[in-house]
């Protein structure tokens with residue numbers, strides 16, 4: 001076996017012990033790496049424990065292509081029980097951390113226990129140690145990374161004050177503003193009192209057939225560069241969807257209520273014309289969607305599509321200036337920009353609709369949004385009214401008696417910014433995804449635009465049609481395929497011919513697999529994650545989508561909506577085709 | 589169907605340019621657009637009948653078509669060049685594929701600012717609707 005070191009780092013924080021161990025070869029083959037490996041390791045080292053208990057592990061994995069030159073493979077995955085959803089949490093991130101970790105001679109890290117004082121973990125090309133770092137506690141993520149980089153040429157993953165305060169949607173940030181943002185894993189790291197993990201590695205990852213592998217890398221890079229959207233990503237970053245999404249009504253506005261928004265104000269073109277923007281790449285990336293922007297004399301991370309959409313149209317804010325400032329603050333404090341943006345937008349709507357009557361909360365919102373920065377600080381520090389909001393939208397809204405159908409979450413995770421009324425199959429991905437509402441578990445909005453792969457059973461269809469076995473099979477296959485990406489791990493903006501992915505995997509590892517074999521393994525990974533969730537208390541009725549994002553918007557086609565009956569019928573098909581038994585809808 | 593006009597031909601392009609300016613939908617959706625767009629057929633040699641030109645340029649401005657031009661010089665260009673096979677142009681004009689979708693999937697290749705052209709998705713749809721108003725004869 002090549003492409004792996006077969007070496008995992010174990011850190012017992014309670015006893016300050018650190019050691020490495022291996023797995024049997026069949027497990028590396030079966031679970032691929034990344035999220036597949038992470039889910040398997042969770043079954044071994046995790047379980048039905050409080051997310052903040054010493055027994056809930058944080059599992060950080062790389063994959064067989066990570067650390068090599070395979071395009072867009074510089075990623076790592078973080079898996080743990082999510083304090084936000086209470087189910088299996090997972091999130092992957094780009095930057096350099098995964099690349100450096102793999103090149104330090106490790107495939108992953110498993111953190112267990114709780115430290116009595118704040119610590120950081122240092123990994124120097126395969127040498128590792130735990131250090132007490134109380135001086136870093138309380139620092140924001142940029143200050144933390146700067147402080148650690150003064151000690152060596154490290155790639156750093158860390159939490160900010162929000163993770164320390166256990167904000168349930170806090171992120172684990174790395175390499176400036178790259179984020180394992182979703183499902184609140186920063187709070188788990190905070191509960192363990194781990195401020196940062198710093199890694200530097202320069203070992204060459206051995207692959208099984210170097211010459212042929214390099215050829216596959218070249219072909220994959222060429223295939224990615226030929227994709228028509230890549231030039232757009234290079235020129236405008238992921239924010240280009242602020243321009244592309246409007247043609248499909250994919251960008252929600254005013255807390256998913258309507259589309260009445262001046263989208264021209266937040267065009268990616270305008271952003272690139274009006275600001276001093278630079279681009280950067282994650283390790284091994286051939287695209288470079290990353291953005292930094294000059295703001296108030298500083299160079300800060302530029303917002304991605306999801307962030308612009310959440311803090312812009314969803315909130316009803318037309319100012320890029322605000323978005324750049326809030327994005328910087330949310331990142332700096334270490335929170336998920338999607339969850340934070342959706343929550344701030346939701347509360348604004350609840351206030352306007354008279355569902356909340358609270359002067360302290362109301363004071364965050366003014367016509368020019370001048371209170372939002374203070375709101376972000378209060379949430380991150382759990383100050384005053386921010387404390388309750390820091391528990392996430394679902395807990396906050398239900399505590400106020402707000403109807404579930406008005407709450408933009410699935411399994412407690414805030415719904416991202418691809419509107420299920422633009423691509424109804426995307427809504428089914430949100431409803432069924434094991435980590436909650438999630439566009440990174442199946443990109444049906446891209447498939448139904450025509451980015452399909454008929455050879456592996458992923459066929460583009462009418463974006464308003466979902467209720468047939470054929471359509472549901474495509475949704476399932478798309479989710480399975482996404483597990484392959486999240487396990488190898490590759491950024492989904494890179495879409496080489498799928499056969500090339502399988503070829504590179506086989507050449508790297510020496511495990512022979514076709515793309516169909518890998519997608520079948522993706523399906524097993526989903527079933528494993530589902531089983532973990534059932535053990536953590538998941539019930540079928542949690543696979544659901546609130547009416548808020550299913551009700552057609554005035555003036556848009558009636559068939560863009562999804563009724564209860566249609567949703568139930570599709571979910572019944574989904575359960576049958578997945579072999580998950582009988583679907584039970586929520587009781588009304 | 590004696591009135592059908594061959595696509596592409598001078599008559600078709602003239603009619604298209606005229607109808608674009610007359611279309612209230614296009615007038616509205618194309619507001620703010622300033623650049624000429626060159627439309628190109630990538631596979632003229634594979635057609636049973638060779639069209640008189642492979643490309644034409646529409647000078648589009650603020651929701652109107654100011655003039656049109658047949659392009660015979662292989663080296664001509666424009667700020668935006670949209671290229672597709674004849675079969676794909678037919679699909680786009682017939683409404684079988686949405687123009688934004690065609691651009692994102694490479695069935696319609698874009699040279700020029702991709703974000704800007706995506707932003708005018710509703711103008712592209714209005715342009716397709718206008719094209720559908722022309723009784724068109726396609727090369728088989």
Ligand code: SF4
Pocket residue numbers: 072073094095280281282285286287288289290491492493494
């Ligand atoms: S496309 Fe963007 S997110 Fe993906 S690897 Fe490249 S820079 Fe990172």
